[in-house]
Amino acid sequence: MTHRLLALFLMAFIPLTLWSQDETNPYPKRSYTTTSIQGQTIKIDGVLDDEAWNAVEWTSDYVEFQPDVGTEPSQQTKMKIVYDDKNLYVAFYCLESDMSNLERRLGRRDDFPGDWVEINIDSYNDDRSGFSFTASVSGVKGDEFISDNGNFDSSWNPIWYLATSIQEDGWIAEFRVPLSQLRFGNDEEQVWGIQSTRRYFANEERSLWQPLPANPPGWVSEFGELRGLIGLKPQKQLEIQPYTVAQLDTYEAEPGNPFRDGSDPRLTGGLDAKIGVTNDLTLDLTINPDFGQVDADPGAIALDGFEIFFPERRPFFVENKNVFDFRVGGGADNVFFSRRIGRPPQGGTSVDPSKGEFQDIPAFTTILGAAKFSGKTKDGWAIGVLESVTAEEKGEIELSDDPEFIAGLPEVGEAREEVVEPLTNYFVGRVQKDFNDRNSYVGGIMTSTVRRMDPNVSFLRSHAYSGGIDFRHNWKDRKYYVEGTGILSHVRGNPESILRTQTSLTHLFQRVDAGHVEVDPTRTSMTGTGGRFEIGKGGGGDWRYNVGGNWRSPELELNDIGFLRQADQFRQYANVRRLWNNPTSWYRQANLSLNQFTEFDFEGNYNRIQYEVNGYMNWKNNWWSEFGFGHKPRIFTNTFLRGGPRWRFSDENFFYFFSGTDSRKKFNMTLGYVHSDAKEDAFALRRYVVRMRYQPLNALSLSLNFEYQENPNKTQYVTESSFDGTPRYILGNIQNESLSTTLRVNYNINPNMTIQYYGQPFIFKANFSDFNYVNDPIAEGLNERVTLYDNQQISFEDGVYSVDENRDGTTDYAFGDPDFAFVQFRSNMVFRWEYIPGSEIFLVWSQGITGLGDVNDSFGTIIQDELLGQRPQNTFLLKATYRFVF
Template sequence: MKCYTCLLVLFLFPTIFIAQDSTSTVKKRIYTTKLLNTTETLTIDGLIDESGWDVVEWTGDFVENQPDENTPPSQKTKFKIVYDQKYLYVAYRCYDTEPDKIEKRLSRRDGFAGDWVEINLDTYHDKRTGFSFNITAAGVKGDEFISRNGNNWDGSWNPIWYAASNIDEDGWTAEIKIPLSQLKFGKSKEQVWGLQVNRRLFREEERSVWQRIPQDAPGWVSEFGELHGLIDIEPQKQLEIQPFAVTQFDTYPEEKGNPFRDGEDFKLNGGLDAKIGITNDLTLDLTVNPDFGQVEADPAAIALDGFQIFFREQRPFFVENKNIFDYRFANNQDNLFYSRRIGRSPQGSISGLDNEFVDKPSNTTILGAAKFSGKTKDGWSIGVLESVTSREIAKIEDENGNKREAIVEPLTNYMVGRVQKDFNQRNSFIGGIITATNRNLGDTFDIDEDDPNTDETSEVAGTRENNLNLLRKSAYTAGLDFRHNWKDRKYFIEGNIVASHVEGSKESIEKTQNSLTHLFQRVDADHVELDPNRTSLTGTGGKLTGGKSGGGNWRYGAGVFWRSPELELNDIGFLRQADDIRQFANLRYLFLKPTKFYRRANVRFSQSSAFDFEGNYNRIQYVLGGNIDYQNNWWTEVEMIHKPRIFTNTVLRGGPRWRFSQENIGVLFFGSDRRKKFNFTVGHVNSWTTDNNFSFRRYVLRLRYQPFNAFSMSLNPEFVENPNKTQYVTDVDFNGTPRYITAKIDQQTLSASIRLNYSINPNLTIQYYGQPFISRGRYTDFNYVANAVAKNLDERVTLYDQDQISFADDEYSVDEDRDGTVDYTISNPDFAFVQFRSNLVLRWEYIPGSEIFLVWSQGITGDGNPSDDLFRSLDNQILNQQPENTFLIKATYRFVL
């Protein structure tokens, strides 16, 4: 391990002490706005014909940013900005010598289709974050919150603002009006904001900007020009209240005898969202009984490795300002705050009998949530989130009408606190985070003697069971992070450290130790030990990395991160695996100047290695890749991966450390010009291993077609083959010795996502999303682990002979010692998982900020026949089955006070 520490030092130190490829500093442009005359009014209709605009001059002299940076653009652009005490107004004149070729594609808000122009405002002037307002030639609005110096654009931010566009013989024009209440800025005599205006000329796929930003710049926001002249504007304290009402009707296949599945349900619901400006910098968001019925369903997935699957957050309350709460400390998924934990599916188990029917809630009800967040003029980013979810109860009834209830989720409180402080002229920051999860596990219940459903002759009638003894009572995490940039932000060093502490009953902590994230019961691990008497766990994790992020053609970085064996984040965060130390290094070369062959290109190389806390050297891999965008806007991406060493502590689920054979992976994706009415992407991933241990073959096809401006469609079929000669099945006891059973699996997965989008106008859209998903696995050639770390596959496992294993009644019987007596049995692991999900949503923003949704959701989930091929499963389990349907109407009205 010492040699890898030296390697890390060799990679990291040059990033700290060596400056190279420096570029000349681009002069900052300044635009000075003026106050709109109080006698003037501006009508937002896309026609720049009011005299109020005459108080300021046009500014232009745009420069091309892509593809040929720092050259004159194909078409000229100019704009002007005025303001009053409530609004900021922007007018654009986008010249076009061929106005009949202006692309006027309609889409839903944030579609960014066709020709457009946008303004970026760094109102905090922190050179890291900003607000973006985009208007297309078709009049479609788009808005995003910019963070991480342009590396993250959050389209979930939906402020209230006004925009209109118009096409004429000189090109097209646009006007926008932004309420100052939708922006965040400090109080001062004169505001100085970062400013950028960016235009897309669609037919040339050309971007031109007001403030030049070199292609080798270390970021986006840090390079903005400046907006001056905002004198004595008063911070606007935002106050918005948005009540909503929802009616929902569900239909599904009736199950005879099941009182909970009579074929249909009807629900009426309501709630309230509010946004209160405590100061102009800081906002309090409140939600009471939120509804997320219009949110698109998660994509289907199945994981044979047993690890949890990460799904992105799509619920509006949690998505807005999520950058403030973000705390990724190791890789891109590990995070101290994973908002999908709030409102998750109930976790309690139910010990039902064969003749009982169960009605278990699909999600935990969020009783209420509050979020206090924002950023101050002095560089403080603050976020506090508090949420309470209800106790959830499953209803259970047998064939004789006897009833009981089981608690499947306790009343739970979630809290997240996040803070960051900028300093060193906004080139550095330091921050911290704390989270807390507390569950009320002590609920007790009495029989309601007045309940007419109580049958006192039954031993179970009218009772409630607490099934929560395996849940942790409380969980706390804390972290500190920092980042420092220097040399005009070309170089950086950043790091963080986290700590966790969980408490609960002996049973819950033992379950945590046994979980796939930890596996303290591993038979060959000397540094961890399963202790059934523990009632708490405390762990740490962190990261340290540095590198070169801008200037010249080269980029590089290196670092290390770790997650100790007892680190546990999954109450309100996301952690896939603990007990891990990783070193990584990367190098990238950018081809910044376009040629007659390509518009842009890069090549990259990375290396990483992994160890556990016992010092086992588990993994090393090398990646060489690159991508190129051709002059005709077609593109290619290629990658080659070599993994000469692959050991894992998790495959045998508590068994010994396991070795996979050496693996190589090839990746090739290419696609056509995405601007065209019809475009496509084709991709293939292929892995192969020594001894043909396993492989992974993925085939991707993405088709997109827009026959006319108001309608677009896409079809994304994907087929995956994942055969493996040593797929884990189970472990059994053989004469007092654990036997770890694996088998050859032939796994195939077929899926296809379908999207249809029709825009009647920019505020009235219809969208459809559907995804059939089928995954089938057949197991043969059963074997047991002989030497888990042997280099050769034949020494790693031992195949059962035909006289050792037999199959009957959906079960394998094994007579390993051939004495005529069955030593152990294995349940048939063959599977076929079939699912179909779809959403049809009509969305009408009848006034800015207020919406009506009409939603039709449909779903089918079931088990197919593993002996069928995939298309037969599609026919039998999806096309010929009665689906579950949800019809929903949701109306919101936003009061701006």
Template sequence: MNKCIFQSILFLLFISTVFAQKDAAKVQREYVTKQLPVEEEITIDGLLSDKAWDTVSWDGDFTVFDPNNGEAPSQATKFKIAYDAKFLYVGIRCYDSVPSKIEKRLARRDNFSGDWIEINIDSYNDKRTGFSFNVSAAGVKGDEFISQNGDFWDASWNPIWYTASKVDSEGWTAEMKIPFSQLKFGEQKEQIWGLQLNRRFFRAEERSLWQPVSLDAPGWVSEFGVLRGLIDIQPQKQLEIQPFLVNQYDAYPSQEGNPFRDGSDYKLNVGLDAKIGLTNDLTLDLTVNPDFGQVDADPGAIALDGFQIFFEERRPFFIENKNIFDYEFADGNDNIFYSRRIGRSPQGFVTTTPDEFIDQPTNSTILGAAKFSGKTKNGWSLGLLESVTGNMYADIEDVSGNKRSELVEPLTNYIVGRVQKDFNQRNSFIGGIFTATNRKIPDNLDFLRSGAYTGGLDFKHNWKNRNYYVEGNIVGSHVTGSEDAIARTQNSITHLFQRVDARHVSVDDTRTSLTGTGGKIELGKAGGGNWRYDGGVIWRSPELELNDIGFLRQADEIKQTASVSRLFIKPTNFYRRANLELSQYSTYDFEGNYNRIQYQFEGFINYKNNWWTEVGAAHKPRIFSNTVLRGGPRWRWSDENFAYLFFGSDSRKKLSFTLGYVNSQAAEKNFSLARYVFRLNYQPFDAFSLSISSEFEDNPNKTQYVTESSFNGSARYITGNINQKTFSTSIRFNYSINPNLSIQYYGEPFISRGTYTNFNFVNNPIAERLADRVSMYSENQILKSTVDDTYLIDEDFDGRVDYQIENPDFSYVQFRSNLVLRWEYVPGSEVFLVWSQGVVGAGNPSETLGSNLDRQILGQKKDNTILLKATYRFIL
């Protein structure tokens, strides 16, 4: 194991030397702005006709970024930048030889479509972060916070700024007015900021830039030009207060006798959000009685492997500045901070009698939250988040009217602290993170952990114009609780200390704490030339536990990774760009078991006509799992091969589509997967767009885990042949009356059905042949009960039932939809009118997906919600 890892690292060090090239010096362009005379004003109407614009000079000479990198663009672009005491002004002229063909597609904010222009400003001048302001020819605005040198663009950042655009005989023009309070910078005589302008010429799908950037550049923000001439501008301390009012009416099918389901509910919620600029660099966000609802529902999902499902954060308070708090320490979704834990569904449960009804809260109430975050001119990124969720009670009432309440989630305090420091001319950083979760645990909830603490250190170093990098981190966790809580942690699927064949872990029922570590080290080439490569090692120790405020899928793993890719970035008569990648990884557990190895090929090509194809294939000659039998012995899957093919048409067209197919096959037909994907986008006219995304999946498996039982004092691990089919379709449309007023619809039915046959039990879980791994029950050993929904097992043929298993067949059905009217009546202030529908239930596993769709979704009465939310943003 260790030899393989060290060989990978030595190989990467070798090829980094072989492929290292001397990079050409980058010519950095500069624009020098000037302050407007006191008596001059600029009106933001998109016309560029104000005399004040004569104060500054034009600049232009854009070059193509994509596809013909470095060449002169098809259409010229020029711009001016001016400023006064409080605002930065940008005027842009986008020439077009055929103005009638300018694409003016309407959309809601942050949906970039048609012809557009954007300005990126690195006011920190840290070569890693920036602020992006975008306006389309139709006047639709967009704004994003850029971090990780362009790897992450946060569209949830919604600053207050002003813009307008106009089409004329020469093309189209745009004006922007950006308050300095929405940017972050330190106090100094002259500000020196990073600057980039990026134009999309839609009908040629051509991107042109003011500061030339090569397609093989290692990043985005690090390649900006320079903005000078900002003399004696004063940092503006941001002070914003945003009260909100939410009226919500719920209507649903009533249940006879249930006092909690009488057919309707009404809720009124009033709260307050505030931003206080402690300095221009650092902001304090406060929220009182927050409304953390989300417009889009989480997509339907079902997991038969027992692991938790990761859902994206959608709540604005947690999304904004999330780059500062992010600490993705390993791979996948593993992260020290997973904000969906705050306000989670209550973890407690209530035992009721048949004549009792229960009203279980779906989420924990967030009493308040505060977030201190920002970045200083000296390169310090700072973040501190504090949130408190209250005691949550389930209400119970019986048929006689007797009432009681039981606590299902305790008072909980969450803290996250994050710091990073840039150095080495912004080419390197080092940082740290600390989190704490503390619960006030009563006796009936002592299965929950009372405390959870994590800490971590991370770093990244870039060299040779940021083309090469080494990065890494280490994390540590410590959780405390009652003996029951820590025993549950040890037995959870994340850890599985009870594994019967594990020699390095075991359950200790007397423990009241666990302490673990994790981390990664990675070395690679991120830019320069046509080759990219990386490799590294990731580890998660058996006792690592992050799931109180973080996300950890599985502990007890060491993973080695390596990949190399070839870019084809010079367009030809056949393609605009393409890339090929080969990758490999292997995994081990901390006992030293060699569990998995995978080899994978991936390729992508964007054709000359903007159609595209994506292909991939992988071979897994070794697949062992410590989790399949849920605490049972290590399990071997048959060798697997999988492949996928996706292709799509030109997304600029009024009608575009994507078709995809994924196929996986295991040896001996142990399991297989066939997934069919269809996506359609249609925009018949500028104000309306429609998208449909459908997936159908057929996923049979001869050894799907069912349950564990006991026979003659020994454990029996029972699996079955599952025939699982899943279908989902999401439908969205957007009708924009103007850039600030739109109507949106989102709807998604999700159906998953699984039926089991050919039940069997595990004999030799690591045998090479499937027939040696399991033994099938004969017809004389298994019988379907005529009394209840169980299977009766007579394993020793003595005429007596040795054990029984519940019928595992299932059919899960979910439908969610939202119809939303959004109106930004003044910049930063909005009104939402929402109509939501939903239904969740169980269908009949013996029926087809189509029948369940008809009965459980189309034929069911649905829960309905009418919601009106109004906000007003005071700028003080």
């Protein structure tokens, strides 16, 4: 009862405080007037000696934003802006009284470890979106698309030009941004929003051209104005980028296997294009895209059976991904998850090794083509359409190429092909409309997945559709907001596919104690709903708070083109955060948060409540610390027993602490520790993190991340069996450890030529003992929930545990040895040369090892035998692109 009262108090308290503060922006909106330099030329060389620059005056008077908001910055900055009919030109003069303070470290594009300056441009003038261009003192470029009034997306890579130079009293950055890379209307006289930020590395300081108070209610909405833009004509963008790839895979040959002869050469090509349909809307096309230079996913193991979420890394889908974002609630759940497109084939073949058969299944589904149509009109319509077709993939089955092996078989198979992934069409449509002076918007999304079915993949759904609406309303100068979404999903298929959906871990309609859902093997469709609602304070003053809820009905299914971990869930949450933004004698910035949530299922079961406190401190010496602790007095789950009854976990307490040194230093590091314990020692977690970064040269940086984790659990799920006609849910005491180390090395030959290395070994060991079975799954005490097998009931021989539960001398049921050790190594070395803006050459060398080790071996032995002692698979790749700009 106490827990529920506290939750109700938080839900009531937060809305009442929404109007408790009435902060006003103390800074008037600034304005800068530019002019056209039509007929004159500016050479982008970092030297401002072109006559055209004299057409306008400098603007200055930047004001510090971090750490000491509203004060005079340590060093002042000056800015000029001019334009012609094709380009926007920007010049910065970053003053410096002590030139030894300048930090000229190099980094990859969009990575700035030293001094930098940037300009943000709201050419739509919609107070929500914009374009960001950044220059480091060393000449490294950065560019980001800004959405939702402050979300920066670095995947946007436009073509623009930059040069920097060092002067006696500072440094200069000179930009040329083609107007084709921006989006704006066709009014004769236009007003754009602008903002400029400078990072002064020596003091880890940010100063702004348009001053802002601490914790502004947004970013783009608070920009100053750029005036004097007269007669600009929208520029239609047309860029075509063909590519070619030569690839060679080498690996250890497998005797007798015709598909594993030791090497696989490949030569392919494709095309990417950007077509400006109008100045507001752009069509992105890709034909046979290649993602060979993309980093591999990190190693991970999920003992709970759920799919592991990995973020999108492929450039075509990463760019402007925010346009299609439509979240269901907290976590990764989303109506659209682009990694479904081109996923590994979901089917298998009927290969029979005993008949001399071997199989070859593609690692990924071929994307025949994809197109994105996106942009925003001057009337406030944001539009996104994505269409993609993936190929029908077939697994090949061939006979062994070893005649002696075939001759010794009593029965010989036959060569054939079997469909493992059907031809599939994916579609996503997204729209939002601003109104109410851009303080509000409403939007919607629609998705579809349609497969051309084949009997070999009849377990897949043939059709999947989803649709949703979303809205947000801001008021009181955008300090307060209310937002929400509503989602409807519908999937169709033959009874086999819908039965598989009902009984999947996401749904578990077969749960033995669930009265609100049941399995129907004759169904051919499912329809579900989801959504969320939230109200809160998002800007202004020293407080942030919100309260809300989200739901996923039992039949909600998004995993054909979206991501949904678990249906049948309702969650209520409330969060309060206090910020301290003005530096003191011992810190620069700090914040403290209180978070609470509860969970129910649609039968009304009260499954979970959690309280958490967390905080962050940026110390005066620019070191930082973050901490958190929490209490979980009620933890029930519907999924732990994989279709069995609800399971109760023991009460849990946890805390974590991370702290790091000054990130500006050439050597900096982070140490972290996570600690969790459950009542009666039912389970625990110990996680140790060490992260180090070293930049001995401006051009060279190294980082090493080390993580070790122990997660013992006395009741880890093993399998389900049957005893006297009733289900037996078998658990075990697991001692599991994981170890991962990630090394990254970046060497910048110059801002446009880099060598990057990524390598990660990952080891996971799971050792089971003290097997037990579920007795009363929702009992409060651990010993009441399970019963431990004694030595007379369980025995082990030849990899099999045999159970004589009633001790009558006869085996009642058996299960395999669940112990395992998983070993993986992934590495990637990439040489990248942007030989002209937008055109690149990649040289890639990738290595990979995946296997199983002995759970009884030490980490050192596993590394020696399974990583260092095995021949890896190597991939050598040469990719060349050329971007034609018309």
